[in-house]
Amino acid sequence: MNTTQTQGAAKANQDVAPDFDAIVIGAGVAGLYQLHRLRELGMKVRAFETGTGVGGTWYWNRYPGARFDSQAEIYQYWFSEELYKSWQPSERFPAQPETERWLNYVADKLDLRKDIQFNTRISSAHYDEQTDLWRITTADGKEMSARFLIACCGMLSAPIVERFPGQASFKGELYITGLWPKEPVDLKGKRVAVVGTGATGIQVIQTIAPEVGSMKVFVRTPQYVIPMHNPKYSTEDWAQWGARFHELKQRVRSTFAGFDYDFDAGPWAEKTPEERTEVLERLWNDGSLALWLASFPEMFVDEEVSEEVSKFVRAKMRARLHNREDLCDLLIPKEYGFGTHRVPLENKYLEVYLQPNVEAVDCSTVPIERVVPEGLQTADGKVHEVDVIILALGFDAGSGALTRIDFRGRDGRSLKEQWGQEIRTAMGLQVHGYPNLFTTGAPLAPSAALCNMTTCLQQQVDWITDCITYARNNGKKVIEATKEFEDSWVQHHDETAAKTLVVKTDSWYMGSNVDGKPRRLISYIGGVGNYNSQCDDLASKGYPGFAMR
Structure with a gap:
C-alpha cells in the first residue's frame, strides 16, 4: 500500500x-x-x-x-x-x-x-x-x-469492603454501609458491633442506639463533631429560599467550599479573645458546617490558631460527655486539629455512649485482628460476640x-x-x-x-x-x-x-x-x-x- x-x-x-x-x-x-x-x-x-x-x-x-x-x-x-x-x-x-x-x-x-x-x-x-x-x-x-x-x-x-480476614466466616449478619440493602434490616434487640466512627459510622451509631439490645462501637480515630440544627421547612420557608435563587446560584460559585457561607469573620490576629469566642459560639450554634468552613481560615495553616479552635470544640464535646474521663480520652481527638479531617454533623451522637447498652471499644491500641464465626476478635485474643456486624469503613x-x-x-x-x-x-x-x-x-x-x-x-x-x-x-x-x-x-x-x-x-x-x-x-x-x-x-x-x- x-x-x-x-x-x-x-x-x-x-x-x-x-x-x-x-x-x-x-x-x-x-x-x-x-x-x-x-x-x-x-x-x-x-x-x-x-x-x-x-x-x-x-x-x-x-x-x-x-x-x-x-x-x-x-x-x-x-x-x-x-x-x-x-x-x-x-x-x-x-x-x-x-x-x-x-x-x-x-x-x-x-x-x-x-x-x-x-x-x-x-x-x-x-x-x-x-x-x-x-x-x-x-x-x-x-x-x-x-x-x-x-x-x-x-x-x-x-466502598472499602474486605478489611478483615474471616469476614465470610461470620455466622450472623454483616453489612457494609455503602452497600446497604434496600430491604428493611431489623436490629431490634440484637447485639450489634459498629466498626468505624467517621461521618457514616456516626450517623449509624446515633440512629440505631435506641433500638438495639446492645452495641459495641470500635473506635480507632475519634472525630471532632458539631451538633446538627435541622429545622423543618414549611412552604413559606421554601418560598423565601426560592426568592433568593439567583443570589444563591452566584454565591455558591465564589465561596471557599461552595456553600452560601464563607470566611467573613475577619482576620484572627485582629480580634480579641472575646471576639474570637463570639464568632465561634455563633457558628457553633448555627448547627451547620459553618464553624469549619466559615470561621477562621487560619486554622488550616497556623498551628496556634488550629489549637485554639480545637480547644473550643473539645470543651463543647467534653461537657456533653459529662467529663467522663474514659470517654473523653477515647472520643475527643488530641492528635490532630479541628478541620484537618472531614467534620461530621451529628444528632446526640456523643450522648449515645452514656447509655448502659453501649460500649466504646478502643481499637487504636488493641486493633481488630479478624472476624470469627461468633463476632470480632481483637489483638488481645478477646472475641466480641455479636449478632450483627456493621462495617462503616469508608471509601x-x-x-x-x-x-x-x-x-x-x-x-x-x-x-x-x-x-x-x-x-x-x-x-x-x-x-x-x-x-x-x-x-x-x-x-x-x-x-x-x-x-x-x-x-x-x-x-x-x-x-x-x-x-x-x-x-x-x-x-x-x-x-x-x-x-x-x-x-x-x-x-x-x-x-x-x-x-x-x-x-x-x-x-x-x-x-x-x-x-x-x-x-x-x-x-x-x-x-x-x-x-x-x-x-x-x-x-x-x-x-x-x-x-x-
Missing part, C-alpha cells in the same frame, strides 16, 4: 461512526446533569448505571441515619429556577429517602430515564487510536463505542471508582497502574494520555472532597460541556490535556496543599485509609471560587493546556 493509500485508510478509520457521540458513566448528581447538558447539544448520548435506579451516592448509601450535611437550599441544581422552586424539602438537612426521591423527581422532570441503562456496570474502557473512539465493555460482555467518555462515577462510591475516595474500571489510554497505558504509583490529573477534569475522557469528582479538584458537591459537580459538568462544544464548533474531534499542563497543575496543587496542616494528618483526604495508596491530598484546597476562576479563564482563552485536533 502506498503512502496515499495508507493516509486514506487512516482517515477512513478516523471517520468510523461511533455508537454514541458520548457515554456517561453514572446516574448520580453529576451523571444526570451531564446527560441533560449533552442532550441539549443534540448529541446521541447514553448513561450507564450499576444500580437499578438514579441517585448515585443517594441510591447506594441507604444505611440507618443517612443524610447530607449541606443545607437543602444549596444542595441543588442551578440550571432551572422552576425546578428549584417546584421541589419542597421537608427540612434543612433531608435524609436519604427524601434525597433519593428528589433525584428521581429530577430524572422524571427532564425525561432522562429513556437514555439511562440501569443494572449495567462498565468493566473496561479502551481508547482506540486508529479511530479516536472509546471502546467500552460492560460486565456482561456488551461492547459499544463513543467519541467522548465522561466518568461521573462519584468521589465516594468505591477509596476520589480515585477508587475510576481505578475499579479498566481504563486504557494511548499506547495501552493503564489508569489503575499509573494511579497506583502517583495520582495525577489536569484540574480533575482530564488525565494526560486519555484523549476525550473527562472526569467529575476526580482527584485534584475541590469536588473530590472539599466542596458542597452539587456546586462543584455542576461547575465541572458545565465546563466539560462547554469544552466539547468549543471543540465541535471548531471542527475538532479530540481533546487531551497536555503533559505540561498536567505537570503545572499537580505542582500548583501540591504547593497549595503543602501550606496547610491537612497534609500533616492521616485521613482519607490523604488516602491514608487505603493500604498502598499514594499519599497526596485528594482534593484541591485552593478554594472553590479560585478553582472556578481558573477554569473560566481557561475557557475564555480557548482552553490552553488542552490540545485539540
Whole structure:
C-alpha cells in the first residue's frame, strides 16, 4: 500500500461512526446533569448505571441515619429556577429517602430515564487510536463505542469492603454501609458491633442506639463533631429560599467550599479573645458546617490558631460527655486539629455512649485482628460476640471508582497502574494520555472532597460541556490535556496543599485509609471560587493546556 493509500485508510478509520457521540458513566448528581447538558447539544448520548435506579451516592448509601450535611437550599441544581422552586424539602438537612426521591423527581422532570441503562456496570474502557473512539465493555460482555467518555462515577462510591480476614466466616449478619440493602434490616434487640466512627459510622451509631439490645462501637480515630440544627421547612420557608435563587446560584460559585457561607469573620490576629469566642459560639450554634468552613481560615495553616479552635470544640464535646474521663480520652481527638479531617454533623451522637447498652471499644491500641464465626476478635485474643456486624469503613475516595474500571489510554497505558504509583490529573477534569475522557469528582479538584458537591459537580459538568462544544464548533474531534499542563497543575496543587496542616494528618483526604495508596491530598484546597476562576479563564482563552485536533 502506498503512502496515499495508507493516509486514506487512516482517515477512513478516523471517520468510523461511533455508537454514541458520548457515554456517561453514572446516574448520580453529576451523571444526570451531564446527560441533560449533552442532550441539549443534540448529541446521541447514553448513561450507564450499576444500580437499578438514579441517585448515585443517594441510591447506594441507604444505611440507618443517612443524610447530607449541606443545607437543602444549596444542595441543588442551578440550571432551572422552576425546578428549584417546584421541589419542597421537608427540612434543612433531608435524609436519604427524601434525597433519593428528589433525584428521581429530577430524572422524571427532564425525561432522562429513556437514555439511562440501569443494572449495567462498565468493566473496561479502551481508547482506540486508529479511530479516536472509546471502546467500552460492560460486565456482561456488551461492547459499544463513543467519541467522548465522561466518568461521573462519584468521589465516594468505591466502598472499602474486605478489611478483615474471616469476614465470610461470620455466622450472623454483616453489612457494609455503602452497600446497604434496600430491604428493611431489623436490629431490634440484637447485639450489634459498629466498626468505624467517621461521618457514616456516626450517623449509624446515633440512629440505631435506641433500638438495639446492645452495641459495641470500635473506635480507632475519634472525630471532632458539631451538633446538627435541622429545622423543618414549611412552604413559606421554601418560598423565601426560592426568592433568593439567583443570589444563591452566584454565591455558591465564589465561596471557599461552595456553600452560601464563607470566611467573613475577619482576620484572627485582629480580634480579641472575646471576639474570637463570639464568632465561634455563633457558628457553633448555627448547627451547620459553618464553624469549619466559615470561621477562621487560619486554622488550616497556623498551628496556634488550629489549637485554639480545637480547644473550643473539645470543651463543647467534653461537657456533653459529662467529663467522663474514659470517654473523653477515647472520643475527643488530641492528635490532630479541628478541620484537618472531614467534620461530621451529628444528632446526640456523643450522648449515645452514656447509655448502659453501649460500649466504646478502643481499637487504636488493641486493633481488630479478624472476624470469627461468633463476632470480632481483637489483638488481645478477646472475641466480641455479636449478632450483627456493621462495617462503616469508608471509601477509596476520589480515585477508587475510576481505578475499579479498566481504563486504557494511548499506547495501552493503564489508569489503575499509573494511579497506583502517583495520582495525577489536569484540574480533575482530564488525565494526560486519555484523549476525550473527562472526569467529575476526580482527584485534584475541590469536588473530590472539599466542596458542597452539587456546586462543584455542576461547575465541572458545565465546563466539560462547554469544552466539547468549543471543540465541535471548531471542527475538532479530540481533546487531551497536555503533559505540561498536567505537570503545572499537580505542582500548583501540591504547593497549595503543602501550606496547610491537612497534609500533616492521616485521613482519607490523604488516602491514608487505603493500604498502598499514594499519599497526596485528594482534593484541591485552593478554594472553590479560585478553582472556578481558573477554569473560566481557561475557557475564555480557548482552553490552553488542552490540545485539540
